[in-house]
Amino acid sequence: MTAPLPSPSTDGLRARFPAVGLAVADAAGITTLDLPAAILVDLVTYLRDDEGYNYVPSIGAVDYIETGELGMLYHLYRTADRCRLALRVRVPREAPVIPSIAHLYACANWNEREAFDLMGIVFSGHPDLRRLLLPEDWVGFPLRKDYVQEPVDLPCAFHDQKRTSV
Amino acid sequence: MQRSGDAAERIDAAESRELERNVLVTSIDAAYNWAKSASLWPLTFATACCGIEMISVTTPRYDLARFGSEVFRATPRQADLMITAGTITKKMAPAMVTLFEQMPEPKYVIAMGNCVIQGGIFKNCYSVLDGVDQVLPVDIYLPGCPPRPEALMDALLKLKAKIRRDESILTRQRRLRR
Numbered sequence: 426m427t428a429p430l431p432s433p434s435t436d437g438l439r440a441r442f443p444a445v446g447l448a449v450a451d452a453a454g455i456t457t458l459d460l461p462a463a464i465l466v467d468l469v470t471y472l473r474d475d476e477g478y479n480y481v482p483s484i485g486a487v488d489y490i491e492t493g494e495l496g497m498l499y500h501l502y503r504t505a506d507r508c509r510l511a512l513r514v515r516v517p518r519e520a521p522v523i524p525s526i527a528h529l530y531a532c533a534n535w536n537e538r539e540a541f542d543l544m545g546i547v548f549s550g551h552p553d554l555r556r557l558l559l560p561e562d563w564v565g566f567p568l569r570k571d572y573v574q575e576p577v578d579l580p581c582a583f584h585d586q587k588r589t590s591v
Numbered sequence: 592m593q594r595s596g597d598a599a600e601r602i603d604a605a606e607s608r609e610l611e612r613n614v615l616v617t618s619i620d621a622a623y624n625w626a627k628s629a630s631l632w633p634l635t636f637a638t639a640c641c642g643i644e645m646i647s648v649t650t651p652r653y654d655l656a657r658f659g660s661e662v663f664r665a666t667p668r669q670a671d672l673m674i675t676a677g678t679i680t681k682k683m684a685p686a687m688v689t690l691f692e693q694m695p696e697p698k699y700v701i702a703m704g705n706c707v708i709q710g711g712i713f714k715n716c717y718s719v720l721d722g723v724d725q726v727l728p729v730d731i732y733l734p735g736c737p738p739r740p741e742a743l744m745d746a747l748l749k750l751k752a753k754i755r756r757d758e759s760i761l762t763r764q765r766r767l768r769r
Contacts, residue, residue, distance in 0.1 A: 559718060560682045567717045574717050 432456050433508035437476065442468055455500075457511040465514055466524045469499070473529055478503045478510065484536035486544040490570045495521040495546050516546070525551035543568040620759040627671075627697055628659070628754035631747065634670035635663045636690065639677030641704035641737045648740035658747055667693040672750075674743070675727070678706035678713055679720045688726050699754070701746050702729045705736045712736065 433456060442464060460468060472478045478501040487496040496515040502508070514523055525548035527534040537548045538557040545566035548554055556563060565572060602610070637645055648655045649663065656662075664670040667690045679687060691700070702723050705711030710721025723729065730753060733746040758766075 558682075572717075574715075 431506055431508050433476070433503065433510050438468075438471075441471060455509050455511045457513060459513045459515075462514050462516055462523050465512070466526060466529070468512070469501075469526050469529055472501055472510070476503070477505055478508075480504055481530045481532055482509075484533055484540070486540035486546055486568075488544065488568070488570045489515060490518075493518050495544060495569075497523055497540065497546065499526075521546045522549055523547070524549050525554075527551055542566075545569065618759075620761075621755075623760065624755045624757050627757070628751040630659045630661070631672045631699070631750070631754075632670050633660055633663050633672040633674050634667050634690065634694065635665050636673055636687070637676040638679060638683060639704075639706065641676035641706070641735075644737040644740055645674055645676040645703065645743060648743045653740040653744065655744060655747065658744065658751070660747065667691070668695065670694055671697065672699050672701065673727075674701045674703050675707045675723050676703045678704075678711065679723055680718045681720050682718070684720050684723075684726055687723070691727055697757075699730045699750060700727050701731045701733055701743075701750060702727075703733045703735075703738060703743060703746070705734055708732050708734060 432454070435456065435458075438458075442460075458468075480502040481500065482502050483498070483500040485498050487498055489496055492515075494515045495518055496513060499512040499514075501510045501512065503510075516523055521544075523546055525533070525537055527537060527548070528550070534552070535557060537546075537551055538554060540546045541548060541551075541554055542556040542558055543566060555561065559567070565575070567574075637643075647653060649660075660672070667673075671694070673691055673694065675687070691698070700723075702708050706713060706719070707723040710716075710719055713719040714721055720726070724732075731746045731750050733742060735742055738746075
């Protein structure tokens with residue numbers, strides 16, 4: 426069995442951000458914070474600059490359709506002592522707006538574009554929020570649990586040029 | 592009047608055998624179709640897993656080059672054959688058609704793998720073009736997920752046989768002039 430992941434100390438965090446709800450470590454043994462979207466940028470700035478989380482392994486979107494919310498899950502990692510921290514943000518489905526952290530971690534730029542493309546979460550302050558994987562003129566957000574595939578016009582007509590050749 | 596050239600025109604059995612070994616009689620159409628089929632240079636067009644099998648068929652173990660596909664060309668301007676090896680998404684389809692339009696005639700298409708025949712494993716996916724024959728004229732359908740390199744060789748051989756049955760130049764001219 427591999428050694429368990431080191432858990433970061435959250436005392437400095439708690440002192441600085443009393444509003445943050447600290448969830449019990451989840452099944453993978455990762456300390457997880459549930460936080461409102463409003464303090465996300467301040468918290469991540471503090472974690473990057475003062476606590477030394479210098480690497481972001483994963484940024485992903487989650488569809489909490491049972492509670493009518495969309496959410497983001499950020500994993501932060503500290504290479505100094507190999508500590509991992511997870512952040513969870515939930516926003517209502519009708520107005521899913523989360524502040525962007527692309528100016529803090531450059532990798533977040535495309536991860537947030539992907540979340541916007543496939544889930545429809547809008548990142549305020551993102552320098553270039555547009556679709557990443559789907560065609561630019563696509564309508565809808567396919568990875569939402571209530572997505573229904575509409576018939577889509579083919580992007581190009583049938584090409585019969587070959588039939589004139591010998 | 593003496594029948595001139597009698598002895599000179601008759602060919603004896605030995606000369607006949609010699610002629611059979613050294614003289615080939617054919618038509619221009621047959622020769623043209625044979626030349627087209629014997630030197631098919633594919634385009635390096637691989638989007639997914641079938642591309643790996645397409646690469647394997649060019650390796651020495653299977654060796655596609657001995658059937659005329661000596662090189663794979665990266666530019667469509669110099670390619671005769673497009674092997675659509677791999678899933679085509681709706682975003683990729685216009686680019687694929689652009690490449691096909693840039694290929695000079697005569698050109699051919701082998702649809703390699705289940706994804707390009709009818710969508711394959713991604714049949715119900717929102718982003719996948721289920722069947723490349725909706726946008727390209729396909730000559731040979733090669734099923735498989737992925738088809739083995741020997742299967743791609745067989746597809747190429749079937750394409751060569753199909754090309755040798757192409758319509759004659761005269762028929763084509765008459766058809767286009769109409």
